[in-house]
Amino acid sequence: MSGILYGVGVGPGDAELMTLKALRCIKECDVLILPSAPKEDCHAYGIVKEVYPEVEKKQILCLHFPMTKDKEKLEHAHNEIFCRVKKLIEEGKKVAFLTIGDPCVYSTYHYIHRRMEAAGKEVRIISGVPSFCAAAAALGISLGDMQEKIHVIPASYEIENTMELRGTRIYMKSGKKLAQLKELLREQAKTRKLEVYAVENCGMINEKRAYGIEQLDAEAGYLTLVIVKDGE
Amino acid sequence: MSGILYGVGVGPGDAELMTLKALRCIKECDVLILPSAPKEDCHAYGIVKEVYPEVEKKQILCLHFPMTKDKEKLEHAHNEIFCRVKKLIEEGKKVAFLTIGDPCVYSTYHYIHRRMEAAGKEVRIISGVPSFCAAAAALGISLGDMQEKIHVIPASYEIENTMELRGTRIYMKSGKKLAQLKELLREQAKTRKLEVYAVENCGMINEKRAYGIEQLDAEAGYLTLVIVKDGE
Numbered sequence: 001m002s003g004i005l006y007g008v009g010v011g012p013g014d015a016e017l018m019t020l021k022a023l024r025c026i027k028e029c030d031v032l033i034l035p036s037a038p039k040e041d042c043h044a045y046g047i048v049k050e051v052y053p054e055v056e057k058k059q060i061l062c063l064h065f066p067m068t069k070d071k072e073k074l075e076h077a078h079n080e081i082f083c084r085v086k087k088l089i090e091e092g093k094k095v096a097f098l099t100i101g102d103p104c105v106y107s108t109y110h111y112i113h114r115r116m117e118a119a120g121k122e123v124r125i126i127s128g129v130p131s132f133c134a135a136a137a138a139l140g141i142s143l144g145d146m147q148e149k150i151h152v153i154p155a156s157y158e159i160e161n162t163m164e165l166r167g168t169r170i171y172m173k174s175g176k177k178l179a180q181l182k183e184l185l186r187e188q189a190k191t192r193k194l195e196v197y198a199v200e201n202c203g204m205i206n207e208k209r210a211y212g213i214e215q216l217d218a219e220a221g222y223l224t225l226v227i228v229k230d231g232e
Numbered sequence: 233m234s235g236i237l238y239g240v241g242v243g244p245g246d247a248e249l250m251t252l253k254a255l256r257c258i259k260e261c262d263v264l265i266l267p268s269a270p271k272e273d274c275h276a277y278g279i280v281k282e283v284y285p286e287v288e289k290k291q292i293l294c295l296h297f298p299m300t301k302d303k304e305k306l307e308h309a310h311n312e313i314f315c316r317v318k319k320l321i322e323e324g325k326k327v328a329f330l331t332i333g334d335p336c337v338y339s340t341y342h343y344i345h346r347r348m349e350a351a352g353k354e355v356r357i358i359s360g361v362p363s364f365c366a367a368a369a370a371l372g373i374s375l376g377d378m379q380e381k382i383h384v385i386p387a388s389y390e391i392e393n394t395m396e397l398r399g400t401r402i403y404m405k406s407g408k409k410l411a412q413l414k415e416l417l418r419e420q421a422k423t424r425k426l427e428v429y430a431v432e433n434c435g436m437i438n439e440k441r442a443y444g445i446e447q448l449d450a451e452a453g454y455l456t457l458v459i460v461k462d463g464e
Contacts, residue, residue, distance in 0.1 A: 009365075011251070017359055020255065020283065021248035051252065069378075102361070104368035104375045105382070117372060125369035127249055129334070129359045133241075136336035137357035140349060143336045146301075147389035150337070157379035 003030075003089040005116050006096045007103035009128020013043075013203030015050035017129045023052060025126055029096035030059060031088055035108050037062035044098035061088075065108045078111040085112055089121050102128045106154060106172065132170045135199040135225045139209060143168050143227070155181065155226070163188055168229045175222035182216045185228065189213060193231030200224045235262075235321040237348050238328045239335035241360020245275075245435030247282035249361045255284060257358055261328035262291060263320055267340050269294035276330035293320075297340045310343040317344055321353050334360045338386060338404065364402045367431040367457045371441060375400050375459070387413065387458070395420055400461050407454035414448045417460065421445060425463030432456045 006025050011017035026032065026048055032055065034042040039062050048055050063081050066073055088095050099107040103125050116123050132152065136143045144150045149167030153159065155174035162169060163184060174181055185196060198210040200220045210216055216226065238257050243249035258264065258280055264287065266274040271294050280287050295313050298305055320327050331339040335357050348355050364384065368375045376382040381399030385391065387406035394401060395416060406413055417428060430442040432452045442448055448458065 009361075012359070014253070016253035016256070017251045019243065019249045019251055019361065021246070023252065024248070102365045104365055104373070106376050106378075107374070110374040110377060113372070113374075123372065125372065127244070127361045127365040127369045129241075129251065129361055130365065133334045133336055133359040133362065137359045140345070140355065140357065141336065142339070142342040142345075144338050144384065144386065145342060146338075147386055149386070149394070150384035152376065152382035152384075154376065154379055154381070162381070 002121065003091065003093040003095060004122040004124065005085065005089055005113070006094070007107070007109040007113055007123070007125045008096045008098055009102045009107075009126060010044045010047045010098055010100060011129040012101055012131040012134035013047065013201075014134065015047045017134065017203070018047065018051060019126070019128065021126050022128060025096050026052065026055065026058075026098075028094065030093040031095045032058045032060045033085065033095060033097040034060060034062045035065050035097070035099065037064045042098070044100050047100075048098065074111075078115070082112050082115040086116065086119060086121065089116070099128070100131070102130045105130045105152070131202060132172065132225060132227075135170075135202045135227065138199055138202055138207065139197050139227070141197065141227070141229070143170070148230075159184065166230060168227065171226040171228070173222055173224070174226050175220060175224050178216060178220055178224060178226070179218040181226060182213060182218060185213050185216075195229040195231050197227045197229075198224055199227075234353065235323065235325040235327060236354040236356065237317065237321055237345070238326070239339070239341040239345055239355070239357045240328045240330055241334045241339075241358060242276045242279045242330055242332060243361040244333055244363040244366035245279065245433075246366065247279045249366065249435070250279065250283060251358065251360065253358050254360060257328050258284065258287065258290075258330075260326065262325040263327045264290045264292045265317065265327060265329040266292060266294045267297050267329070267331065269296045274330070276332050279332075280330065306343075310347070314344050314347040318348065318351060318353065321348070331360070332363070334362045337362045337384070363434055364404065364457060364459075367402075367434045367459065370431055370434055370439065371429050371459070373429065373459070373461070375402070380462075391416065398462060400459065403458040403460070405454055405456070406458050407452060407456050410448060410452055410456060410458075411450040413458060414445060414450060417445050417448075427461040427463050429459045429461075430456055
């Protein structure tokens, strides 16, 4: 009997924003995969432990995903991780791979999912609340109403080409680009009315919120999310 | 003592995709508000009932939101609903306003939230899994990797101006526009490689999936979500 791989979104940080399904899947699985090592460094694991402390007794496999944009290195690392996970599936194990937020939104989980599916193994994704929904909730704002479009932008890549987008722009993981983004928005605000918000470490104890371009802190951390709405 | 208004996202349809927090809030609230009447017609209520049948014993207020783009009519309806909800808050009640998906993504909840906040009342948003995350999970695809942008487009408005967007396009509630969207994508596919997917009634018993432009069913219902990715 062959096993199954679950990609499990544990939500944006607040442990209570885990879904009932994610919690059940984690309780029922044979092996838990954490996308970082050691487990104490894994944010997703910390979230689960808050609502389900018995998770400590589970069989846990910590896998290191390199933080690089080098395609060859990534390919090599993903292949290696895939092989280790596939071995478990072939042993008939139910394997739950944890991800922060939602597994379909910029998650390393998909690199393993694709390979597993291509290898003919059973795979299933359990959705989670993405970080930008939690950020909007913390700020008390809507991301989109009526005809407004919502654009999600991975801000560690090029951002100059996003200035002309109309509607709501969500800059994810904008930490290192904050100084540049602040400059671009200052320039844009001269000719277009903007509403600018930011949340750093949303849902965590050290959460910080900012309202307006001038409050954007160029020194803020990696997990900073910036929301820009067209002003009225 | 003044009450509080919670905007509660109950997720995309699968009752197990409700968050622990949404369920707790619904259990603890004094009054439940459903954005449609009668309650049997309310999809959000049906979702809650599946995991918490005792919800029937709660005090429930069904409020009708008109389905129109007429600003004056909407303004009038929202003001009236706001007054009814505010009365409950002023009586000290904990009020939970249910929404499908996430309360910050094209939800009628925000029309009441804004007014309540402006009136100085306590408001809080409980995030939910948006429908597009569940659709991507059902299809087994990623919405965005690495530098890919994700664009969420309310498809009941203009869609011609979305053809030049790069990355992943998510057309929400595209039912009535499906014939037009299919034509636009056919035209675009002549010069640009596209991956096209659709999910109708995601997470419900009558869920249908489509792969490729030609499988798009121009007769599909209102709750059809189309995902277009840049091909490789």
